[in-house]
Amino acid sequence: MYELEYSMPSSVNDAVAEIKKSSEAKYLAGGMTLIPTLKARLSSADMLVDLKGANLSNVSVSSSEIVIGSMTRHCDVASSSEVLSSLPALAKLAGGIGDHMVRNCGTIGGSLANNDPAACYPSAVLALDATIITNERAITAEDFFVGMFETALNENEIITEVKFPIPEKASYIKFPNPASRYAMVGVFIAKKANGVAVAVTGAGENGVFRCSEIENALNSSFNVGSIDNVEISPDGLNNAIHASGSYRANLIKEMAKRALNEMI
Ligand SMILES: Cc1cc2nc3c(=O)[nH]c(=O)nc-3n(C[C@H](O)[C@H](O)[C@H](O)COP(=O)(O)OP(=O)(O)OC[C@H]3O[C@@H](n4cnc5c(N)ncnc54)[C@H](O)[C@@H]3O)c2cc1C
Incomplete structure (x- = not known):
């Protein structure tokens, strides 16, 4: 891993301002994919902009949808009483991801931004017609997944939350x-x-x-x-x-x- 700068801004706007300081900067969520790829030199960055301080970790539910903040960890989705009662299949999916460490660090936003072809969340997002909300726009599930490890996200765009309609x-x-x-x-x-x-x-x-x-x-x-x-x-x-x-x-x-x- 190369030497790099680290910052943890306290809002989405500050995170965008921070990442624009370098063309080699990357957002950091749970680090479960990004850190190993940096260590193995499969990817490079001169600055990590940690989204943990940007207030993106929350779950809310209404009669028709569940809204999950992008920095919500898999373990928090798995144990959320709102998700368990309104969309138990999603709680089960999150609870079956990786091992304890992956679930305690990995986030829904990081998983979707990474779009690993073997990741679990993309199947729920696509089947449920979820909407990916970013700091710039709302993206339908159909438009979001472009190909293996590729999404519709623009450079520096941040996923802020995911809206899941509640199915029967x-x-x-x-x-x-x-x-x-x-x-x-x-x-x-x-x-x-x-x-x-x-x-x-x-x-x-x-x-x-x-x-x-x-x-x-x-x-x-x-x-x-x-x-x-x-x-x-x-x-x-x-x-x-x-x-x-x-x-x-x-x-x-x-x-x-x-x-x-x-x-x-
Ligand atoms: C051993 C192991 C087993 C795993 N098993 C499974 C499994 O069974 N099922 C499964 O679905 N997944 C699995 N994963 C993946 C894991 O669940 C994480 O979701 C995934 O590694 C990425 O999430 P993260 O929060 O760690 O993101 P990071 O690694 O921090 O970031 C990943 C990428 O997304 C970008 N990014 C992060 N957050 C945002 C955001 N909000 N907006 C825009 N870009 C962003 C980062 O810049 C980076 O490019 C596994 C991972 C490991 C290491």
Whole structure:
């Protein structure tokens, strides 16, 4: 890791002003991805602008949505009474991320900004049609995830909060990589007034995606058996050391069935 400057501004505006002082500066959230990549010299920075002082860690709930501040840690989402009562699938997702240290440091904003193709939160954001709020604008889930480790965020743009509409029912199940707990395949199913949405993480070459084959089957008949005849093509799925594309295609169906079993 190279020598660098560190600052912890006390507001979002101050953080933006601070980061503009250097083209090599980066925002720091939980540091769970950024610090190891800096240490391994896979990434570089001459200044870290820590968002911990910017008052972005909070959870609030209304009858129709849950709003989670970007610096809210995974452990706080997992144990939030508001999330547990209004959207328990999201609390479960957060509680299944990594290990204790990752959950005690990692944040929802850091996870979404990083957009790891095997991260859990992107599937919930996409299936629930959440909105990513930044210091500049509101971005729909559909527009936010651009590709592997790529998002619609502009340079220096800060995610400030994420707004999740509350569905009728939802469930998230992943097949975790036994070493890291990242999703080899994770499936988030949301049953909403306007239909069923199914988002898959861990499997796609370009990151999270909606699975229209399973969505169509469940919109015709919302039961586990309706998935039996769905064919998931391995085309476009990750063929990496941990699992082949066809294995992941099979896992998508299997995780979807397990998620449905929890909902029905
Ligand atoms: C061993 C291990 C296991 C893991 N397992 C899982 C898992 O099972 N499931 C899962 O989903 N994730 C997993 N993760 C990822 C982890 O949950 C973190 O979410 C992730 O590392 C990034 O969050 P962070 O808060 O640490 O962000 P950081 O590492 O601090 O930042 C990541 C990137 O996001 C940028 N950034 C951070 N916050 C903001 C913001 N508010 N606005 C704009 N840009 C921002 C930073 O500049 C940086 O580029 C794992 C990580 C590790 C190390």
